[in-house]
Amino acid sequence: MATHTGGLTEARPAIRTSGLVRRFGDRDVLKNLDLTVPQGEFTALLGRSGSGKSTLLRAVARLDHTVEGSGELSVPDRVSLSFQDSRLLPWLRVLDNVVLGLRGPGARERGLTALAEVGLEGRDRSWPHELSGGEQQRAALARALVRDPELLLADEPFGALDALTRIRMHDLLRELYERHRPAVLLVTHDVDEAVELADRVLVLEDGLISVDLRIDLPSPRSRREPRFQEYRDTLLAALGVAQP
């Protein structure tokens, strides 16, 4: 269905799709979608419910075995996924969850380093249910990072967290991104989150990208800055939310 080639040259983008179509029954959820995400770029994908955000993400993750579709897709070899739920296996301890699927010597050391990076030092022997919701999502982030991804696909990773934990996770994700520089495709429904984290925000509407907005704000970003509000209003308007 999809062609897949590894990153051979530096210039190759992290994601390139052309004419991507995904169909559920009679409904085309993605309609000839073209998208290019360069290496190391942090892109956020916004869209109303049912706009096809998750369909696009699952297509890029090559997890849509049963979905009908066509088009070309090229992604790197090392792709990491993170989901709205932390999806830690309850029967594996935290470290075993982080290094799951990692092969070769030094896997455990790499896992411990990744845990330390997300602030979970010393929790490697814990069971997932012993962690708080935020800590579970941190462990999931460590699991995504330990594979040294060229592309990180995140499907509303902070959607299930409380507001305070979410703020901390935003800082952590941005910090980890600055350090490791993978290309990121973050699916979210939170406009503020998109403007705060991403360098480029896409709006998906009816299976096509309707807005492609570059966010040019200094880091660290402040929500009180006037231009933050401008980006926010533009995106909300694109999403069809009227502003008073």
Add this chain to the structure above:
Amino acid sequence: MTDLLAKARTADTETVTPQPGGPRNTEGTARVSKGTRRRLGPGRALPFGRLIGPALLVLAWWAASASGHLDPRILSSPGTVLATAGDLVATGRLQDNVLISLQRAGLGLFFGVTAGVILAVAAGLSRGGEYLLDGPLQIKRAIPSLAMLPLLILWLGIGEQMKVTVIALGVAVNMYINTYASLTGIDSRYVELAEGLDLNRATFIRKVVVPGSLPGFFVGLRLGVTSSWLGLIVVEQINATSGIGYMMFQAQQYAQSDVIIVGLVAYVIFGFASDAAVRAVERKALSWRRTLAG
């Protein structure tokens, strides 16, 4: 900022301070209730409290025998049963029979568990396996395994082979049904995770399928152990010349209720011990689970 926070804190403590003399209850019906609320649950548990029932039962049996209300031809007294047990052990008859019974049950359990698990994995992990295996096994489930006895005797005769096969059949069906249900019930999100992490099939089975289906495996194992004792009792009636069941049916011919009781007690001990062993292993293997039972 800090100034604001400090002020907020002071204001906080002021509002929290209760006003002396203020009305405590607007309805004016303030009542000081004593102690805690009425308890609706069963209350605190006594240690070994569950042994009280069986102990009373033995006590009543002993009292009825001692006072002559219980005819020894109906039921021997506890003393006689103990003495008989001593005799049976001294002559070696009990040990020999127990050993052969344990061997039959153990072999049946081993083959049954192995077959049930292999079938469950084959049916649970491939569509081909599911289409070929699940139907016949669900049909087999509807046939009580002891109803297969006439056919099995016809095929295998009345030797050890038949006995072990009957026990294994009952165990295998229990193992299959429960392991398969648990295996196919593994959260599809975990399968997606495994795909996302590019796990190979062997790692997927080892890290996701096996641990994920262990709860059902243990349910099947406990039922299987019980069914192996049941099968054992039945097969030891059929032209057997050894085993606890044989010993008890011999005793029935000679109206030796004491020997029958010794056999029953042996079954009780095996039943409890095997179930406790399975539960202990289960607790260890499923220690990651956080359940109602704790």
